[in-house]
Amino acid sequence: MEEVSPVKIMLKHLFNFIIFPGFLFTAVVGLAASWIDRKVTARVQWRVGPPWYQPFIDLVKLSIKEITVPKGASKPVFFMAPFIGLSAVILSSTFLWLANLELGASGFTGDLIVILYLLTIPSIMLILGASASGNPLAAVGASREIKLLLAYELPFVFALVVPIIKSNGLLKLQDLIAFQAANGAFASNISGFLAMIVAIFCMQAKLGLVPFDMAEAETEIMAGVYIEYSGILLAILKLTKIMAMVALPLFLSTVFWGGFSIWKYVVLLVIIILMRNTNPRVRIDQALRFFWKKMTFVAIIAVLLAMIGM
Amino acid sequence: MSLKLKALTKSIWVYHLCAGGSCNNCDIEILDLLTPRYDVERFGIMLVGSIKHADAILVTGSLTRKAVECVKRVYEQAAKPCVVIAIGACACGQGMFANGPNTPDPVDSVLPVDIYIPGCPPKPEAMILGIVKLIGKLRGKK
Numbered sequence: 001m002e003e004v005s006p007v008k009i010m011l012k013h014l015f016n017f018i019i020f021p022g023f024l025f026t027a028v029v030g031l032a033a034s035w036i037d038r039k040v041t042a043r044v045q046w047r048v049g050p051p052w053y054q055p056f057i058d059l060v061k062l063s064i065k066e067i068t069v070p071k072g073a074s075k076p077v078f079f080m081a082p083f084i085g086l087s088a089v090i091l092s093s094t095f096l097w098l099a100n101l102e103l104g105a106s107g108f109t110g111d112l113i114v115i116l117y118l119l120t121i122p123s124i125m126l127i128l129g130a131s132a133s134g135n136p137l138a139a140v141g142a143s144r145e146i147k148l149l150l151a152y153e154l155p156f157v158f159a160l161v162v163p164i165i166k167s168n169g170l171l172k173l174q175d176l177i178a179f180q181a182a183n184g185a186f187a188s189n190i191s192g193f194l195a196m197i198v199a200i201f202c203m204q205a206k207l208g209l210v211p212f213d214m215a216e217a218e219t220e221i222m223a224g225v226y227i228e229y230s231g232i233l234l235a236i237l238k239l240t241k242i243m244a245m246v247a248l249p250l251f252l253s254t255v256f257w258g259g260f261s262i263w264k265y266v267v268l269l270v271i272i273i274l275m276r277n278t279n280p281r282v283r284i285d286q287a288l289r290f291f292w293k294k295m296t297f298v299a300i301i302a303v304l305l306a307m308i309g310m
Numbered sequence: 311m312s313l314k315l316k317a318l319t320k321s322i323w324v325y326h327l328c329a330g331g332s333c334n335n336c337d338i339e340i341l342d343l344l345t346p347r348y349d350v351e352r353f354g355i356m357l358v359g360s361i362k363h364a365d366a367i368l369v370t371g372s373l374t375r376k377a378v379e380c381v382k383r384v385y386e387q388a389a390k391p392c393v394v395i396a397i398g399a400c401a402c403g404q405g406m407f408a409n410g411p412n413t414p415d416p417v418d419s420v421l422p423v424d425i426y427i428p429g430c431p432p433k434p435e436a437m438i439l440g441i442v443k444l445i446g447k448l449r450g451k452k
Binding site for chain 1: 313314316317318320321346349351352354358359360362363365387388389390391
């Protein structure tokens with residue numbers, strides 16, 4: 001076998017992480033998706049909507065503004081939290097793109113579980129950053145985000161157990177894609193379909209969009225967790241959210257729907273946007289009840305169906 | 311035009327500050343700007359809830375004695391660069407409250423107002439014209 005120098009491997013990994021398909025590529029796709037979201041929302045409300053470069057120019061503007069730090073804030077946590085959240089999203093989207101695009105040698109056994117954890121980190125960092133800012137409204141937002149995290153993680157994990165059972169214990173993303181290529185997508189079975197519906201609701205909550213946007217609820221707690229962030233820190237938080245809008249549909253289409261393709265991403269994006277535009281914000285107790293009672297119930301049924309092979 | 315200036319003028323997030331005594335008519339006219347009829351999101355203008363996110367402060371109403379300190383503190387907390395827009399007769403001059411005992415200070419004695427939009431209340435078209443003139447001023451046009 002040909003020897004590859006470690007420097008070359010490291011450069012390749014850095015390229016993957018920073019340019020393609022990690023940070024830059026995902027950010028560009030995410031900015032496009034974010035514009036589509038705003039434009040479709042505007043059309044639904046019978047408005048014209050912003051021009052195509054609007055999400056990008058928002059980020060540029062935020063990054064040249066002053067950073068204000070509240071007096072009672074814990075500075076290290078307040079500054080570090082957005083960066084750690086962003087790097088977690090970049091890492092998970094790099095893994096997911098590589099598993100989908102570079103068939104052959106990428107990923108490792110158990111990367112499904114790693115990505116499950118990586119996708120939780122942005123929410124945790126948001127909670128930490130908001131709590132570190134010392135603002136009472138941010139504290140309310142952080143408390144709602146914690147409750148929401150507790151609410152959606154349980155059905156989400158149950159939903160992810162279904163493809164693992166159906167593939168007889170495969171924990172590697174590429175193995176899952178290969179298995180689905182051979183045996184048909186999991187979502188074409190009844191158990192996989194139920195699990196995917198649960199996962200779509202969890203995705204909406206993970207993205208923090210209406211009806212599960214009570215953590216930032218700008219009409220009642222003034223952007224909640226984001227309230228004290230300004231300048232480039234706010235830009236990074238917005239970018240994290242925008243990139244999660246790529247990573248999560250990618251994750252779902254990889255695990256349940258036989259790998260990424262553009263039309264699958266568009267379908268999932270349309271579902272997200274329609275759900276966002278046709279629902280009011282629910283209260284946190286309603287969200288908790290919805291996820292723990294209804295969604296967990298559906299997810300457990302899906303797991304049981306998967307166990308008897310349906 | 312540099313990207314920096316373009317970014318600052320193409321994505322103005324506004325914070326709505328009611329300076330104490332107000333009949334709320336200007337506030338309602340401001341909300342009119344966001345409705346489908348005028349839709350200022352076309353120009354990247356959005357209403358934000360937190361002063362830390364704001365690029366422009368819309369001041370309405372006559373400034374009451376109690377509100378002076380609060381208004382000052384709100385302006386100090388804003389991330390600069392940040393412009394101040396006075397909307398309505400009360401915020402521009404003092405309107406009919408010029409001799410009121412509870413409204414001793416005009417808004418521009420406390421905040422550095424960049425543009426005045428008079429009217430009681432000003433029409434949404436007048437506010438859009440005001441913003442257009444402000445953007446022209448920021449971009450250095452005469």
